[in-house]
Amino acid sequence: MVRDKRILATGYNGAPAGLSHCLDIGCLREELKIPSGERHELCRGLHAEQNVIIQAAYHGVSIKGGTVYCTNLPCSICAKMLINAGIGEIIYQEGYADAMTEDMLNAAGIKLTQFDEA
Secondary structure, three states: EEOOOOEEEOOEOOOOOOOOOHHHHHHHHHHHHOOOOHHHHHOOEHHHHHHHHHHHOOOOOOOOEEEEEEEEEEEEEEEHHHHHOOOEEEEEEEEOOHHHHHHHHHHHHOOEEEEEOO
């Protein structure tokens, strides 16, 4: 998360602090053969977008008007959180298998920019 050319907070995909990661103890979603983009509640991990919001809040840093850089377009749960956090733009590399995301972000007026490494 950046604003005015400054890093405000960072996020990562993974289990909450101090808890075992699914790579170490097994993934319930894989066991149940749940496709990407569905049944987010059945994952012990947090998405990087969730963690960036949490880190900013934990340290008392406003992210209003910030820009999120991420590998994938956020899922719909993360999109709702980013909308309510007041972010202004998402710059991402690839899409995500969650049809609601783009509709909600566009309706909220959040600028979406897909970048290409070429």
